[in-house]
Amino acid sequence: xxxxxxxxxxxxxxxxxxxxxxxxxxxxxxxxxxxxxxxxxxxxxxxxxxxxxxxxxxxxxxxxxxxxxxxxxxxxxxxxxxxxxxxxxxxxxxxxxxxxxxxxxxxxxxxxxxxxxxxxxxxxxxxxxxxxxxxxxxxxxxxxxxxxxxxxxxxxxxxxxxxxxxxxxxxxxxxxxxxxxxxxxxxxxxxxxxxxxxxxxxxxxxxxxxxxxxxxxxxxxxxxxxxxxxxxxxxxxxxxxxxxxxxxxxxxxxxxxxxxxxxxxxxxxxxxxxxxxxxxxxxxxxxxxxxxxxxxxxxxxxxxxxxxxxxxxxxxxxxxxxxxxxxxxxxxxxxxxxxxxxxx
Numbered sequence: 559x560x561x562x563x564x565x566x567x568x569x570x571x572x573x574x575x576x577x578x579x580x581x582x583x584x585x586x587x588x589x590x591x592x593x594x595x596x597x598x599x600x601x602x603x604x605x606x607x608x609x610x611x612x613x614x615x616x617x618x619x620x621x622x623x624x625x626x627x628x629x630x631x632x633x634x635x636x637x638x639x640x641x642x643x644x645x646x647x648x649x650x651x652x653x654x655x656x657x658x659x660x661x662x663x664x665x666x667x668x669x670x671x672x673x674x675x676x677x678x679x680x681x682x683x684x685x686x687x688x689x690x691x692x693x694x695x696x697x698x699x700x701x702x703x704x705x706x707x708x709x710x711x712x713x714x715x716x717x718x719x720x721x722x723x724x725x726x727x728x729x730x731x732x733x734x735x736x737x738x739x740x741x742x743x744x745x746x747x748x749x750x751x752x753x754x755x756x757x758x759x760x761x762x763x764x765x766x767x768x769x770x771x772x773x774x775x776x777x778x779x780x781x782x783x784x785x786x787x788x789x790x791x792x793x794x795x796x797x798x799x800x801x802x803x804x805x806x807x808x809x810x811x812x813x814x815x816x817x818x819x820x821x822x823x824x825x826x827x828x829x830x831x832x833x834x835x836x837x838x839x840x841x842x843x844x845x846x847x848x849x850x851x852x853x854x855x856x857x858x859x860x861x862x863x864x865x866x867x868x869x870x871x872x873x874x875x876x877x878x879x880x881x882x883x884x885x886x887x888x889x890x891x892x893x894x895x896x897x898x899x900x901x902x
Contacts, residue, residue: 569885569894571623571632580650581621581885582893587646587813588617590820594830597822610834613640618647621894623883632883639866643837644830646813651866656843657807658870659858660718660739663845664803666852673715673741673848675778677806680704680738680761681771684731687832694721694734694836700765701736705846707760713750715741716847721810723836725829727818732832737806739778741848747777810842 571579592614599607622636639648667673680701685693701719704710718739725732743750752760758773765771811833817826843862845853859865885894 566888566895566897568891569621569896581618584647584650585618585887585894586892587817588614588640588648591642591644591646591813591817591830593822594817594826597827598831601827610642613642614645616640617642617645619887621885623885625881625883634867634869637867641863641866644811644813644816644834648866649811649813651869652861653808654869655861655864655866656720657803659853659856659861660803660807662856662858663718663849663852664739666856667715667741667848670852671715671741671848673743674746676740676742676746677776677778678738678740678757679735679774681733681735681773682765682767683769683771684726684729684733686731687828690723690732690734690832691836694840696765697721697734697736700761703764704760707764709752709756710760713742713746713752714847715743716845716849716851717741718806718849719844719846720806720808721842722808723811723833725815727825727829730825730828739803739806810837 569581571581573579592611595607595611595614599605599611616638617640618637620637621634623632624635625632639645639651641648664675680697682693682697705714705717720737721734722737723732723734746752752775754773754775757775758770761771761773762769816829816833819826841862883896885896887893888895
């Protein structure tokens with residue numbers, strides 16, 4: 559693309575701690591995912607997969623940043639993201655956006671309601687690929703029923719629900735499960751407390767299961783020590799909340815769990831085929847109760863299918879004096895390069 563190394567530099571985009579954002583790694587994984595869709599098109603003969611491959615290849619081909627002339631910080635302000643469900647680049651951006659939204663929602667819920675928090679994991683037995691799509695539909699309905707039960711409705715303020723799917727590659731089975739962040743009323747840990755065994759029984763009932771599922775429930779905030787300073791407790795609890803928010807905001811499937819290794823294999827193709835089918839046109843996260851209301855109040859928009867460029871809101875718009883930095887994906891170098899200009 560350019561005649562010599564002196565004509566360009568490699569993109570370096572760092573967060574506040576100095577850690578580099580892995581644009582290169584995500585783009586490489588995205589192109590690798592595209593190879594699997596191309597292979598599926600050749601194997602099955604369905605143009606559907608070829609179209610998705612094209613979208614993946616075109617994802618984040620260029621990145622346009624604004625650089626703060628004083629801080630030197632880069633802020634993405636223009637890019638094209640394909641929004642394919644299994645795209646590693648888009649999954650990364652969605653997770654960042656979901657985490658930011660949830661951080662704001664949790665802070666506002668604490669401010670308005672002074673609630674406690676619990677972290678619930680709801681599971682079912684692993685299923686084969688052909689059962690994955692109907693199993694997820696059944697779980698969505700089961701979840702709806704669970705939060706309609708009187709015992710649950712009188713104890714919680716709402717929920718944030720996220721679907722996660724992992725694969726047991728040795729047994730060739732899939733493990734769909736829900737992670738749920740729940741704001742609870744002040745008296746939850748007293749008379750309204752729901753024990754782990756009861757959560758298990760209610761989930762089993764909602765799902766109409768003939769076996770006892772594994773259900774995990776834990777309190778997010780650590781218990782305050784009697785002799786500790788209040789500020790230390792506040793900091794500790796804030797860190798626990800932040801950890802829970804980050805944990806639940808991960809997007810449903812890790813790209814490294816979808817396609818493993820560096821070659822297109824039959825196992826990888828099978829995984830892409832079943833996950834693509836199961837996740838197509840499906841809402842993978844959901845809010846209920848006060849969290850849904852706060853999401854609407856804050857006008858946060860759609861983190862799943864909305865804009866993946868703007869993640870965090872700024873108090874001030876990007877300064878008019880900021881420099882524009884354009885980074886392009888170079889297929890030969892397999893990295894993002896920035897063309898050198900006198901005005902950058």
